[in-house]
Amino acid sequence: MSRAYNFSPGPAMLPEPVLRQAQATMLEFGDTGASILEISHRGADFLAVARQAEADLRTLLSIPDDYAVIFTSGGATTVQALLPLNFAAPGQAADYVVSGHWGKTALKQAAPCADARTAASSEDGGFRDVPPREQWRLSPDAAYVHVTANETIHGVEWRDIPEVGNAPLIADFSSSIASEPLDVTKFGAIYAGAQKNLGPVGITVLIVRRDLLEREGQPRAPIFDYRAQANAESMLNTPPSWNWYVLGLTVKWMLDEGGVAEFARRNARKAALLYAAIDGSGGYYRNEVATAARSRMNVPFFLHDPALDAAFLSEAKQAGLVALKGHRVLGGMRASLYNAMPEAGVQALVDFMREFQKTHG
Amino acid sequence: MSRAYNFSPGPAMLPEPVLRQAQATMLEFGDTGASILEISHRGADFLAVARQAEADLRTLLSIPDDYAVIFTSGGATTVQALLPLNFAAPGQAADYVVSGHWGKTALKQAAPCADARTAASSEDGGFRDVPPREQWRLSPDAAYVHVTANETIHGVEWRDIPEVGNAPLIADFSSSIASEPLDVTKFGAIYAGAQKNLGPVGITVLIVRRDLLEREGQPRAPIFDYRAQANAESMLNTPPSWNWYVLGLTVKWMLDEGGVAEFARRNARKAALLYAAIDGSGGYYRNEVATAARSRMNVPFFLHDPALDAAFLSEAKQAGLVALKGHRVLGGMRASLYNAMPEAGVQALVDFMREFQKTHG
Numbered sequence: 001m002s003r004a005y006n007f008s009p010g011p012a013m014l015p016e017p018v019l020r021q022a023q024a025t026m027l028e029f030g031d032t033g034a035s036i037l038e039i040s041h042r043g044a045d046f047l048a049v050a051r052q053a054e055a056d057l058r059t060l061l062s063i064p065d066d067y068a069v070i071f072t073s074g075g076a077t078t079v080q081a082l083l084p085l086n087f088a089a090p091g092q093a094a095d096y097v098v099s100g101h102w103g104k105t106a107l108k109q110a111a112p113c114a115d116a117r118t119a120a121s122s123e124d125g126g127f128r129d130v131p132p133r134e135q136w137r138l139s140p141d142a143a144y145v146h147v148t149a150n151e152t153i154h155g156v157e158w159r160d161i162p163e164v165g166n167a168p169l170i171a172d173f174s175s176s177i178a179s180e181p182l183d184v185t186k187f188g189a190i191y192a193g194a195q196k197n198l199g200p201v202g203i204t205v206l207i208v209r210r211d212l213l214e215r216e217g218q219p220r221a222p223i224f225d226y227r228a229q230a231n232a233e234s235m236l237n238t239p240p241s242w243n244w245y246v247l248g249l250t251v252k253w254m255l256d257e258g259g260v261a262e263f264a265r266r267n268a269r270k271a272a273l274l275y276a277a278i279d280g281s282g283g284y285y286r287n288e289v290a291t292a293a294r295s296r297m298n299v300p301f302f303l304h305d306p307a308l309d310a311a312f313l314s315e316a317k318q319a320g321l322v323a324l325k326g327h328r329v330l331g332g333m334r335a336s337l338y339n340a341m342p343e344a345g346v347q348a349l350v351d352f353m354r355e356f357q358k359t360h361g
Numbered sequence: 362m363s364r365a366y367n368f369s370p371g372p373a374m375l376p377e378p379v380l381r382q383a384q385a386t387m388l389e390f391g392d393t394g395a396s397i398l399e400i401s402h403r404g405a406d407f408l409a410v411a412r413q414a415e416a417d418l419r420t421l422l423s424i425p426d427d428y429a430v431i432f433t434s435g436g437a438t439t440v441q442a443l444l445p446l447n448f449a450a451p452g453q454a455a456d457y458v459v460s461g462h463w464g465k466t467a468l469k470q471a472a473p474c475a476d477a478r479t480a481a482s483s484e485d486g487g488f489r490d491v492p493p494r495e496q497w498r499l500s501p502d503a504a505y506v507h508v509t510a511n512e513t514i515h516g517v518e519w520r521d522i523p524e525v526g527n528a529p530l531i532a533d534f535s536s537s538i539a540s541e542p543l544d545v546t547k548f549g550a551i552y553a554g555a556q557k558n559l560g561p562v563g564i565t566v567l568i569v570r571r572d573l574l575e576r577e578g579q580p581r582a583p584i585f586d587y588r589a590q591a592n593a594e595s596m597l598n599t600p601p602s603w604n605w606y607v608l609g610l611t612v613k614w615m616l617d618e619g620g621v622a623e624f625a626r627r628n629a630r631k632a633a634l635l636y637a638a639i640d641g642s643g644g645y646y647r648n649e650v651a652t653a654a655r656s657r658m659n660v661p662f663f664l665h666d667p668a669l670d671a672a673f674l675s676e677a678k679q680a681g682l683v684a685l686k687g688h689r690v691l692g693g694m695r696a697s698l699y700n701a702m703p704e705a706g707v708q709a710l711v712d713f714m715r716e717f718q719k720t721h722g
Binding site for chain 1: 363364366369370371372373374375377380381383384387388389394395396398400401403404430434435436437438439441442470471474475540554556561562563564580581582583584585597598599600601602603604607634649678681683684
């Protein structure tokens, strides 16, 4: 088949111009006589790529100078494992606000090296909402407060992350970074696996206020030290350089398209279109998340009869709409609508859903 | 310029057929309607790629079934940080045999979580040789003994890694894996960043005897647990899937070319050609490593007059020979001769060196 509308939650759809640039440089990059896959990360050619990617990301997200940007590998989960080692004293409390699967994961990764506490959770309600601020039980001595800005599996998103007082707020923005304007200064740290909104799989971004890098943390290997990593321009060892390059191409594409303000408008329209189709289906399709907490990025939905799931997926693929199967935790369907998903893709999906309902209704 | 002979130490030259396949699938992979960069790591299409890469690597290196193969990210340095957490009890001794820069790095990464001891070192001699077995002072209670099979910067290679008794031998094979036949059963674990002999940057391989995965190790985040990673087919979280794919293409290419026995012959010829040119230059060029420990993969060499270095590099690039600048630790030159470097490339280098000597002699 030719290129489809790809609703994968991540690794996810990339802009075609980005893929074409990556393709064009696969054998030769500039004047190097080599692919960018084959050149030293410490040479001038790659350093220029790496620094431009950081500069463009700073522009895209309005990252102030008092925040470091670290490009790393191992995914968001590895960042979650390293947060207490870098930012908590041994045994110190760390508060986790849990609104879905990934918030629980973040807590589990921290637990061996911190007194990781569930400050609030919406699990009793099946993660169909965020836990309201008045229910949060914050520790007075917490090293930080952790939230998950958008829950990729449960489709639950904070529309406005509450203030937390003195402890720095650390947020997993893996599946919603760069989807709308973001006030970085509200956070001590923000991190995101790139494979949803920032570009390719295999690279992760950590944006961290520099004063937090001065914390002593806990005994850890030098490679796990974020202060050293920031000082070394994320090159304590060989970084995933090709992935960094493609991230840079993707960030540049977002700037060229109009930046996060423009993507906020597109993403709002895309999400509104799909939720309206679900809500207007008379119960044929349903989304169970509280309206105010519905994710603009990941829309889980269920057919009224799960026996139709296989036909839905198969006919959708025939129609050029792929990767709609829901996560195994929830079942059903899920449509991920990251920045690279065009509005025409969402229109094609809702058209297909209406047609499917007519045919199989 | 067109594609050059690229002597980069890593990220390093890749086989052109591998790059062409990666290029051809950049927009569409098989029947998926998407790039392999854009598809789920948990879908059937990527799982087939991942499992084939493992199967081919097992064939290439004759890896027995009682060894797990883990594909990970973070480079060899991250493996070095995780070795004590997985394989040593808190405070347990771990012996390091140090024959260059990377052996020292391995020890430093382990030091916060183990009683990491220098069992032997050739640093006093400027890392121009391996420390002979009779000088090793092994601890009776060591969790493991660590060696660096090939030192990428100093150009020092073990031709035959000595037996160590009961403690498992763990070896960093980053820059020489798959360069010749290897008896995996001699080792408790072998690891290698892929960006030298196994393919692209951004993915690392750990081959580990399964009984070592039963060790309790030390408190660590779930994502850092190698037993769990092995049980999850290296997919506790999103792996660097595209890099894994290109690694698979590279391993397949090595099998198609005749496997490690064939590369052993080619690599021996390439190294012999270059060392003969250096040794036969009447002192114009020199390599300082003890003959028996000279690396077949990385050949550092010096011009008799460092004032000629800039001209050498510039004229080499004009001749289509790139990335010959030595590591900043040593200065001078370095030619890396991994599997993807054709014999014609080494011939072109020695021809250039003779011509340069004539012109600038």
